[in-house]
Amino acid sequence: DSPMIPTNGYGDYQCSVFLVAGILAALQGREKTGEGDYVTCALQHAGIYTLATGMISAQYGNPYPKSRLEVNNPLNNVFRSKDQKWVVLCLPEYDRDWPRVMHLIGRDELADHPDYKCCQTVNDKGLAPEVVKILDDGFAQFTREELLKMFSENDMPCEPAQTPTDIYEDQNALINEYIKAVPYPDGPRWCPTAPVQFELGETDDLIPGGKLGSATADVMKELGYSEDEIKAAEEEGAVSGPVDLAVLQGK
Known part of the structure; x- marks a missing residue:
């Protein structure tokens, strides 16, 4: 009903x-032609391309954002269940x-309604x-699990609109x-893995990263600083070693 507020880094x-x-x-091109290239990808360009269907269909009278109450096909929609999912x-x-859905939600009297049975x-x-x-009232009679089971048994696509906490299970x-x-x-703590998987390799275990500043000494050593110089820099506050999260949060 309004522009989506995406999660950070979406x-x-x-x-x-x-x-x-x-x-x-570009690497493939270089192999074939012997000539390298300069590759860029802007955030805006990536976003526009990802929304390609919406970008194209808007000029044909299908603008976004749209209200779930004003869809062209009310059976292509999202609905809230009895347990607020x-x-x-x-x-x-x-x-x-339409008649099949009306039967499932207990509204058989509307299956052949002259105003509702035809999408046009x-x-x-x-x-x-x-x-x-009508659909909202019907779906609200059932829990999400009941809806998913009911529609699955009748060979009609209905899936959960999952939240992150749903994905954890x-x-x-x-x-x-x-x-x-x-x-x-x-x-x-749960964390998504890289979305490309390879048959010859297993998904690596995820390990915690170090605390903020935990790599300071290693980086300074790579840059040629001595142990004494690193210690002096830390003591005067020019750099910081490992810092606990509680300190960063001001606790």
Whole structure:
């Protein structure tokens, strides 16, 4: 209903993946032509490309952001369950599936409703908000698990709109190691792994990084500083060694 507030770094990962692909393409080009190239990938460019479908369809009358109450097909939508969780329904064949959905949510009397049974009529008469309200009320009768089971048994695509905490318990994500636990001293914390997997290599274990400043001495040694110079720099506050998180938080 409004522009999405993304999580931090949402576009950085896409940009880095595109940049890697560009570098590999340039390497292939150099192998074939003997001529190198200079590769760039701007954050804005990566974001525009990632939203390519929306970028193209907006000029054909399908602008974003859009309200879930004003969709062209109310059966391609998101709905909140009885236990206040979200599911994503994807039924592009509205006219075929409308009666089936009405049966599942206990509204058989609307299965053959002249205003609701045809997607074109819904759009021509601007009835999408009414239809979505009917669906909202119907879906709110069931828990998310009940909805997923019900639609799966009737061969209709309906999936959970998962939050990060849902993913922590997602068996597909866990078994395939899409996330792995980092063994921090105060207990494990989940972290996504790199999204490309290779048959010949296993997903590396994730290990905690050092504290802020933990590499200061090593870096200074590489730059040619002596042990005495490093110690003096730390004592005068010019550089810092390892710092506990509690100190950084002012505790």
